[in-house]
Structures are given as C-alpha cells and as structure tokens.
Amino acid sequence: FKLAIDAGEKAMVLKNYKAAVQSFTTAAKLDPTDARARKLLVQAQQALTLANQQALNLAKFQKAMTAGEKAMTAKNYKLAVQAFTDATKLDPEDARARQLLAQARQALNDAPKTKTPDPAKQFNDAMQRGADFEKEKKYSAAVKAYQEALKLRPKDADARAGLNQNQFSLHLATGQQYLKNKMFMAAQREAEAALAIFANNAEARKLLES
Numbered sequence: 001f002k003l004a005i006d007a008g009e010k011a012m013v014l015k016n017y018k019a020a021v022q023s024f025t026t027a028a029k030l031d032p033t034d035a036r037a038r039k040l041l042v043q044a045q046q047a048l049t050l051a052n053q054q055a056l057n058l059a060k061f062q063k064a065m066t067a068g069e070k071a072m073t074a075k076n077y078k079l080a081v082q083a084f085t086d087a088t089k090l091d092p093e094d095a096r097a098r099q100l101l102a103q104a105r106q107a108l109n110d111a112p113k114t115k116t117p118d119p120a121k122q123f124n125d126a127m128q129r130g131a132d133f134e135k136e137k138k139y140s141a142a143v144k145a146y147q148e149a150l151k152l153r154p155k156d157a158d159a160r161a162g163l164n165q166n167q168f169s170l171h172l173a174t175g176q177q178y179l180k181n182k183m184f185m186a187a188q189r190e191a192e193a194a195l196a197i198f199a200n201n202a203e204a205r206k207l208l209e210s
Helices: 002-013 017-030 035-073 077-090 095-110 119-135 139-152 157-180 184-197 202-209
Strands: none
Touching (some): 002 035, 017 035, 035 077, 035 095, 119 139, 119 157, 157 202, 184 202
C-alpha cells in the first residue's frame, strides 16, 4: 500500500498523471477504507483530465497557427483571419497569435476588393466580341465568344444563332481552303459539318460536290 502511495506521489511530482492514477488505484484497492488514497486518486484523475485537455488544445492551437500562416502565404487573408482568431480563442495569452491576427486583419483590409462580375455586362461583351470577330471573318474567335455568351444565357436565341452562323462559316471557309490545297477528303468533312448546321445551303452543297 505504502509503495503504491509513494509511487503515485512521485509520479504526480513528475506530472506523469497516468502513472499516478494507476498507482493510487492500486493503493485504493489494497485499502478501500483509506480516505487519503481515495483523495489522491481523485486529484490524479482530475490532473490527467486537465493535462489531456491542455494537450488537445495545444494541438488545435498549433494546427490553427499553421493554417493561418499558410493562408497568409497564399494571400487568402480571410481564411488567415479565421485561423488566427481560432488560435487566440484557444490561447488568449499568446502574443504571437494576437500579432499575426492583427497582421491578417490589416492585410484583409488593405487587399483590393474584388468586384462581383455583372452577368449582363459579361453577356453583352461576349456578344459584341462575337459580332466584331464575325465582321473581321475571324470565325474561330467568334465561335468562342458566342459560346461564352451561351454559358451565361443558354437559351438566348441571338447567341445560338450567332454560334451556328459562325460555326457554319468556319467549316465552310476551312473546307474551301482544303479544296484549294487539293485536300479533298478534309474538304468533304468540313462541307458535311457545315450542312449539318444549314442543310440547304448552296455554297456548302457545292463544296461537298467539288
């Protein structure tokens, strides 16, 4: 019994609370009526619970600090503020955490505010680019512009018409170039692709029959 008590007290001094709990549990079993043994066991159990909680908080604190520092490096200041806020809640006395939180907040305030894109303006800009490229007979660029417009308004008839017209013109122009270079099979494929868009187009039919 005495050996168990002595071992438990020594473990408490060394802050080895798990070993202390084991020793005092042994002592309490050897003499269940001993009030001191029961009291020491309760103290050791409380110390072990507190130590475990502190270790858990420390791990959370370190994780939050690491996340905040990574976010600062990535210039994700909003995430950095959140992480350092968590860190200061876990350890309000940590000067470095408070300092980094202040830096993250300042960086967030100083960062240029990103404006939310206006979908209507994006659509109109894409349509205008498509029309401009079409006038310049840059059909590939026009196709891309009308595709961007359709992503913003998938059911827009004008955007669909612009896409079809420029896809047709692109196939036709490419096919005519192939024909000029005597690449007849490639020219035929382009003609067929053009006719899949506008089945009755005379120019595409003429290209197909060439």
